[in-house]
Amino acid sequence: MSETIRAAVCRDFNAPLVIEAVTLADPGPGEVKVAVKACAICHSDIIYAEGGWGGTLPMVLGHEAAGVVEQVGPGVAGVEPGDHVVVTLIRSCGTCHYCSGGHQVLCEEVFPLDRQSPIAGAGGEALVHGLRTGAFAEKVVVEKSQVAVIPKEIAFDAASLLACGVITGFGAVTNTAQIHPGCHVAVIGCGGVGLNAVQGALASGAQTIIAIDLSNDKLAAAKRFGATHGINAGAPDHREQLMALTGGRGVDFVFVSVGVKPAIDSAAQYITKAGSIVIVGMPPSGVMGEYDPGTLAGWSQRIIGSKMGSAQVARDIPYLVTLYQEGRLKLDELVTGRFALDDINEAIASTKRGEALRNVIVFD
Numbered sequence: 001m002s003e004t005i006r007a008a009v010c011r012d013f014n015a016p017l018v019i020e021a022v023t024l025a026d027p028g029p030g031e032v033k034v035a036v037k038a039c040a041i042c043h044s045d046i047i048y049a050e051g052g053w054g055g056t057l058p059m060v061l062g063h064e065a066a067g068v069v070e071q072v073g074p075g076v077a078g079v080e081p082g083d084h085v086v087v088t089l090i091r092s093c094g095t096c097h098y099c100s101g102g103h104q105v106l107c108e109e110v111f112p113l114d115r116q117s118p119i120a121g122a123g124g125e126a127l128v129h130g131l132r133t134g135a136f137a138e139k140v141v142v143e144k145s146q147v148a149v150i151p152k153e154i155a156f157d158a159a160s161l162l163a164c165g166v167i168t169g170f171g172a173v174t175n176t177a178q179i180h181p182g183c184h185v186a187v188i189g190c191g192g193v194g195l196n197a198v199q200g201a202l203a204s205g206a207q208t209i210i211a212i213d214l215s216n217d218k219l220a221a222a223k224r225f226g227a228t229h230g231i232n233a234g235a236p237d238h239r240e241q242l243m244a245l246t247g248g249r250g251v252d253f254v255f256v257s258v259g260v261k262p263a264i265d266s267a268a269q270y271i272t273k274a275g276s277i278v279i280v281g282m283p284p285s286g287v288m289g290e291y292d293p294g295t296l297a298g299w300s301q302r303i304i305g306s307k308m309g310s311a312q313v314a315r316d317i318p319y320l321v322t323l324y325q326e327g328r329l330k331l332d333e334l335v336t337g338r339f340a341l342d343d344i345n346e347a348i349a350s351t352k353r354g355e356a357l358r359n360v361i362v363f364d
């Protein structure tokens with residue numbers, strides 16, 4: 001069985017998405033169908049749509065979503081129709097080598113949805129289930145591990161951000177780097193992910209949280225989210241400003257939230273001896289970073305990769321919801337613009353222009 005829904009389809013790289021009627025399969029064993037109420041636009045969607053990571057087309061993108069469970073397949077426990085959920089791209093079995101070690105984001109299991117996309121075009125051709133979610137659509141079918149139930153009183157647009165931008169930034173600080181109270185932190189890039197690294201640093205008791213960006217507007221936003229200082233990366237004395245704030249030594253951790261080479265290469269100059277660079281933002285394929293291995297070894301420094309904030313969906317989403325409800329995590333303030341599915345190309349263009357913290361596609 002399947003039903004017809006509307007979706008934004010990527011048919012050509014670097015071309016506008018096309019709103020089409022597509023068919024969505026019913027959920028199979030262990031799968032869940034969710035009526036999407038909100039789906040934020042993440043830079044990963046844009047990199048895919050531009051061909052930055054290759055891949056096969058046509059594809060339905062969108063992976064930062066929230067909605068209402070409509071149907072569950074056989075063998076699904078703990079989620080039922082009517083539940084409000086966050087929908088993530090993290091599909092995990094819970095028992096493989098990596099899941100057993102707490103690395104659900106690296107799960108190596110191959111699921112039925114990995115072999116067969118649940119979405120097809122009107123002519124019957126398979127459409128790639130982009131980022132394992134395909135949420136630029138009225139409904140999705142995902143594996144049960146990809147959803148986390150949330151309280152019904154939380155607005156869908158705010159909740160959708162938890163699926164990717166929030167866990168990626170916040171979790172990089174709290175899960176991947178596990179920073180210690182009193183440390184000095186810098187965050188390079190203050191968009192949707194970077195601001196959540198700032199929030200993670202605040203929640204972890206960092207002493208100094210230095211936001212670094214080329215936009216003074218983004219630096220002002222970072223201060224609203226908990227940054228203690230902002231430094232414009234374009235200032236000739238940007239490094240001296242940071243050193244002056246950290247006793248001349250540099251920060252213990254620098255989080256690089258944007259996947260662009262100048263930001264990645266700039267990180268090493270800011271860290272202290274025994275400090276760490278944490279790579280959070282995903283660059284397009286082929287981007288190479290440069291560092292000085294002699295300094296890295298001589299100063300006992302580390303470079304750490306952080307995928308999706310090393311998130312464990314079942315643990316982290318409820319935790320972040322609690323922080324939000326207690327007023328200790330900002331979500332509503334991250335939502336810059338709300339757009340209908342028909343206006344998705346405008347929402348993407350706005351995101352690419354750097355205007356938004358997060359633009360969200362909302363559904364009635």
Ligand SMILES: [Zn+2]
Pocket residue numbers: 042043044045063064164165
């Ligand atoms: Zn994302």
Ligand SMILES: [Zn+2]
Pocket residue numbers: 092093094095096097098099100104106107108109
């Ligand atoms: Zn696994």
